Amino acid sequence: MKLKDVCKILEAESVWKIDSSRSGSREVTSCQASDLISDILSFRGPDSLLLTGLTNVQVIRAAELLDFVAICFVRGKQPQPEAVKLAEDKGIPLLATPLLMYEACGRLYAAGLPAGTRKEGVPIA
Amino acid sequence: MPELEITKIQELVYELRVGDVMKKEVITVTPSTPVSELRGILRDNRISGTPVIEDGCLVGIISIEDFIRWLAEGSPNCAIADWMTRNVITLFQDEPLIQAINKLERFGFGRLPVFARDTKKMIGILTKGDSIVGLLKKLDVDYRQAEMHSVRSKHIFEDIVADRSSLIFEYDVAGGSNVERAGASASGLKTSLMRLGINPQTARRAAIATYEAEMNLMFFANGGLITAIIESNSIWIEMTDDGPGIENVDQAMRPGFSTAPDWVRELGFGAGMGLHNIKTCADRMRLDSTVGVGTRLEIEILVGGKREVIRDHATVTA
Numbered sequence: 008m009k010l011k012d013v014c015k016i017l018e019a020e021s022v023w024k025i026d027s028s029r030s031g032s033r034e035v036t037s038c039q040a041s042d043l044i045s046d047i048l049s050f051r052g053p054d055s056l057l058l059t060g061l062t063n064v065q066v067i068r069a070a071e072l073l074d075f076v077a078i079c080f081v082r083g084k085q086p087q088p089e090a091v092k093l094a095e096d097k098g099i100p101l102l103a104t105p106l107l108m109y110e111a112c113g114r115l116y117a118a119g120l121p122a123g124t125r126k127e128g129v130p131i132a
Numbered sequence: 133m134p135e136l137e138i139t140k141i142q143e144l145v146y147e148l149r150v151g152d153v154m155k156k157e158v159i160t161v162t163p164s165t166p167v168s169e170l171r172g173i174l175r176d177n178r179i180s181g182t183p184v185i186e187d188g189c190l191v192g193i194i195s196i197e198d199f200i201r202w203l204a205e206g207s208p209n210c211a212i213a214d215w216m217t218r219n220v221i222t223l224f225q226d227e228p229l230i231q232a233i234n235k236l237e238r239f240g241f242g243r244l245p246v247f248a249r250d251t252k253k254m255i256g257i258l259t260k261g262d263s264i265v266g267l268l269k270k271l272d273v274d275y276r277q278a279e280m281h282s283v284r285s286k287h288i289f290e291d292i293v294a295d296r297s298s299l300i301f302e303y304d305v306a307g308g309s310n311v312e313r314a315g316a317s318a319s320g321l322k323t324s325l326m327r328l329g330i331n332p333q334t335a336r337r338a339a340i341a342t343y344e345a346e347m348n349l350m351f352f353a354n355g356g357l358i359t360a361i362i363e364s365n366s367i368w369i370e371m372t373d374d375g376p377g378i379e380n381v382d383q384a385m386r387p388g389f390s391t392a393p394d395w396v397r398e399l400g401f402g403a404g405m406g407l408h409n410i411k412t413c414a415d416r417m418r419l420d421s422t423v424g425v426g427t428r429l430e431i432e433i434l435v436g437g438k439r440e441v442i443r444d445h446a447t448v449t450a
């Protein structure tokens with residue numbers, strides 16, 4: 008599905024605007040959700056959306072390293088200013104949804120967005 | 133080249149929406165504001181015209197030209213309502229920028245109020261200046277993204293004449309709690325590997341392993357050094373520190389084991405998955421540690437398709 012569909016399903020707003028017209032048409036093929044950086048780093052596959060309650064710079068770094076399509080912050084949290092700055096630098100769209108993590112995951116799953124694989128060429132031991 | 137750039141701008145004026153580039157803070161006046169005050173308002177805000185609002189509704193627009201007309205005719209002081217333009221051309225926030233530029237051109241106005249299509253409320257104002265700034269910003273972001281793809285270091289290994297060659301990158305990792313900069317080594321390594329034309333999946337694995345090691349150096353060893361050696365068919369990454377060392381390496385490797393203090397956990401770390409992640413990213417891994425002396429972690433990531441076979445030999449030694 009497209010990033011703008013994700014926004015609609017999650018009732019999400021975009022945190023920084025500059026790229027809104029173009030990023031809305033980016034394709035999201037799977038989703039991952041976690042509040043632990045090392046869990047996030049065990050996910051594989053680009054073109055994924057990251058749902059998280061973490062709002063610091065490090066979650067942006069993780070998304071950068073893994074080539075996530077976008078990050079959506081749950082339960083109404085707003086990312087820290089340094090995090091927004093890094094995301095702008097790296098061109099990673101940020102969304103914020105008032106929904107809680109469970110509800111957000113549930114809605115996306117029900118809408119047909121699958122869980123991302125943990126594989127990238129090789130299974131996790 | 134100029135042709136190319138024009139196409140790019142043409143593309144952008146269709147892509148960007150009025151809402152992306154408009155100014156949201158709008159200075160307004162009311163119909164009863166005396167014309168004599170207009171000059172001060174325009175000068176103080178460095179604008180040349182402003183919407184006229186009555187009871188929350190847009191009733192007109194007044195600009196420096198109206199003011200000059202008033203001056204020239206030597207008319208007595210009166211309300212703005214007598215001099216404003218009532219038939220205002222407006223925009224919706226979701227219109228493409230090209231339509232706004234056309235309207236600015238066609239009607240010769242300096243500014244157009246922007247309305248939300250759903251609430252029918254005025255939410256901003258667009259000038260030619262705003263359109264240009266918006267376009268430039270967008271071009272800059274796109275340019276920086278494009279820059280990455282155009283770097284010509286891709287063939288460096290083919291261009292160099294030697295039996296063996298390698299590139300060495302070093303990254304210093306500071307210790308302590310300054311997490312803002314943390315991750316910069318991993319990010320720098322990933323960017324460099326991509327510039328060398330290494331496939332994104334391999335670059336990603338190297339970056340993840342480096343990131344995990346970088347965070348461990350910072351949290352547990354008061355900093356250290358990361359050295360990446362890039363050869364034509366493999367990437368070696370070595371992380372060394374002279375921190376406290378690890379008492380039980382097998383235990384540290386176990387998924388879920390962590391000694392991270394609370395402040396580290398509050399940042400989203402301390403799952404005890406870092407070393408395990410490194411192992412799954414690497415084709416070979418070696419962790420040596422001596423309590424009171426320090427820790428040395430070395431990994432190898434193969435460039436090219438042989439990963440599955442070699443992986444089985446991943447070793448961990450204390």
Ligand SMILES: Nc1ncnc2c1ncn2[C@@H]1O[C@H](COP(=O)(O)OP(=O)(O)OP(=O)(O)O)[C@@H](O)[C@H]1O
Pocket residue numbers: 044045046344348349352353373375376377378384385389390391392400401402403404405406407408427
């Ligand atoms: N360079 C190091 N010096 C000293 N101790 C270390 C070092 N690296 C790791 N450790 C120890 O090994 C443990 C496990 O590390 P690992 O990276 O797997 O998990 P973590 O850092 O605690 O949590 P996570 O990486 O999931 O955020 C750490 O909690 C720490 O006790």
Ligand SMILES: [Mg+2]
Pocket residue numbers: 344347348402405406407
């Ligand atoms: Mg760790």
